[in-house]
Amino acid sequence: MSRRNIVLIGLAVIALGLGLYFFSGSTPEKVPESEHVGEEDHAAPDTAEITQEAAAKAGIASETVNPGTVRETITLTGRITLNQKSTGQIKARFAGIVREVKKGQGDTVKAGDVLAIVESNDSLQLYPVKSPLDGTIISLNTNVGDVAGDASLFTVADISDIWADFHIFPRDIDRIKSGQQVIVTSFEGNHTDTAPIAVVLPVAEASSQTIVARVVLPNEEGLWHSGMTVRGDVAVNEKQVPLAIKTSALQRMEGKTVVFVQTGNRYAMRPVTIGLSDPEWTEVREGLKAGEAYVSKNSFMIKADIGKAGAEHED
Numbered sequence: 332m333s334r335r336n337i338v339l340i341g342l343a344v345i346a347l348g349l350g351l352y353f354f355s356g357s358t359p360e361k362v363p364e365s366e367h368v369g370e371e372d373h374a375a376p377d378t379a380e381i382t383q384e385a386a387a388k389a390g391i392a393s394e395t396v397n398p399g400t401v402r403e404t405i406t407l408t409g410r411i412t413l414n415q416k417s418t419g420q421i422k423a424r425f426a427g428i429v430r431e432v433k434k435g436q437g438d439t440v441k442a443g444d445v446l447a448i449v450e451s452n453d454s455l456q457l458y459p460v461k462s463p464l465d466g467t468i469i470s471l472n473t474n475v476g477d478v479a480g481d482a483s484l485f486t487v488a489d490i491s492d493i494w495a496d497f498h499i500f501p502r503d504i505d506r507i508k509s510g511q512q513v514i515v516t517s518f519e520g521n522h523t524d525t526a527p528i529a530v531v532l533p534v535a536e537a538s539s540q541t542i543v544a545r546v547v548l549p550n551e552e553g554l555w556h557s558g559m560t561v562r563g564d565v566a567v568n569e570k571q572v573p574l575a576i577k578t579s580a581l582q583r584m585e586g587k588t589v590v591f592v593q594t595g596n597r598y599a600m601r602p603v604t605i606g607l608s609d610p611e612w613t614e615v616r617e618g619l620k621a622g623e624a625y626v627s628k629n630s631f632m633i634k635a636d637i638g639k640a641g642a643e644h645e646d
Contacts, residue, residue, distance in 0.1 A: 377600040379591075379636040392628035393593045396619045399575025401607040403568035405506060407513075407544070409497035411559040414547070417489035419463050423479035427451040434462075436471045440487060449479045462487050469557070490557075493550045497563045498541035499531070506567045507531060513546050514564040514610050522554045528565070564610045572607065572614040577627040581605070581613060582634045590619065591626040591633040598626060598633050 381391070423429075431448035434440055445459040446468075460479075466489040473484040495515050499507050509528050516523045532543040546563065548555055580590045587602040603618030619625065626633055 377637060379598045379633055380596050381598065381633075381636070382596055389632055390629045391626060391632055393624045394577065394627040396574050396576055396615065396621050396623045396625060398571065398573055398621070399612050399614075400569050401572050401575060401612045401614050402566040402609040403570065403607065404564045404566055404609045405503050407497040407499060407503075407507075407563040407565060409495050409515075409544075409546075409561050409563055411548075411555050411557055411561060412494045412496055413469065413488045413490070413557050414492055414494050417464065417466065417492075418469075419466070419487045420483040421446060421460060421462060421485040421487060422481065422483055423447075423449050423460055424458065425449070425451040425453060426478070426480050429473050429475055429477045429479050429484070430457060432471070432473065432475055434468055434471075434485070436468050438468045439466075440468060441465050446485050446487075447473065447479075460484060465489060488557075490553060491549070491551055493548050493555050493557065495526075495546040495548055495555075495561055495563065497544045497546065498536075498539065499544055500539075500541055504542055507544055507565060511565050511567065513544075515546060515548060516562045516564070516610075517555075518560050518562060524548055524555075566609065570607060570614075574615040574619060574621060575612045576615055576619070576625055578608055578611055578613045580625055580627045580630050582630055584634060584637070591630055591637075592619070593624040593626060598637075600637060601625075 381389075427449045429447055430450050432446075433448070434444065434446045440446070440462045442462055442464050444462045446462055447460040448457055449460055450457050462485070464487060466487045468485055469488050470486040471484075472482065472486075473479065495513075497513070507528070509531055511528050512525055513528060514523065514525050526546050526548055528544045529547045530545050532545065535542050544563075544565075576590060581603075582589055582591075584600060588605060589600050589602050591598045592601045601618055604616045606614035606616050608614065
C-alpha cells in the first residue's frame, strides 16, 4: 500500500470518529411533562374520584362532622333462647302406643291442632294429642310405634318474640341494670336490634359466677334463632363530645385509623385521632373539623378503591 493511501485511510477514520463524538454528545430538547403524549394524569394515591351517581348506586353516603353524644358501653356475650313463657312441652295424657304423627318439626300450628294420635294402654281407645298454643314445632321426639309415657312428644314455641340471655361477669355486675338499652348483634353481623334489659336474674351460675341479663327481642320475621351466639352492647354512661362521627366511617390504612373526607366528587384519606367510641358514634380529637363531609356508610368501598389505585400507581 502506498504512503498516500495510508494517509487517506487515516483521515477517514478520524472523520468518522469526530462524527460519532458530536452525534452522541447532542441531547434532544426536553419535552415538558404536561405535553407528554399517552400519559395519564394520576390522582394522588390517597384519594379517589367517584361521581355522585356512582356513589349513590354503591350505597356510599356522607354526613358532616358535628358535636354528638358517645355512650360508654360494656360488651357482653350471650345466646338466643326460646321464650319459656310461650313454649310448651307436649306430652301424652295417658300412656300408650303412638299410632299416627300428624305434624313435624318446623310446622306451624294453631292451638287445638292435632299433633299425634295415641292408643291408650288402659282403654285401648285412640285419643288425640293437641297443641295448647299457637306456634312452631321446635322439636319432634316421637315416631309411629313408640311408647308414649312421661317424656315430651313435641316442643311447640311461639317465636314471634325470643330471649337473648347475656352473661355478666362480676366486675360489671354493679353497672348493669334492668331498663338499660342493649344493641344486640349476631356474631356474623347480619342482624341487629335494640331492646331494653327486661330482667337481671338474681342467681349466679356456679361454674362461671356470672349473672344473666335477659333481653326480649321481637322476632316477627324469624331472623333470630334459638342457639345463636350474639353480642350485646350495653350503654352504661353518656358523654357530650365536641366532634363525633359514625363509627362505621372508621377504617385502617397504612397502620393508621382513617376516615375519607368528601370534597365534591373527590374522596381523600384523612388520619384521625379518636377518643370514646360506641357501636354507633366515635369521638374525634384530631384530624377533622366541624362541618367537614365524611363518608359514613360503605367507607370500605372507598378504601378498596384507593388501595387499588395505589397498587396501580406503584406498578
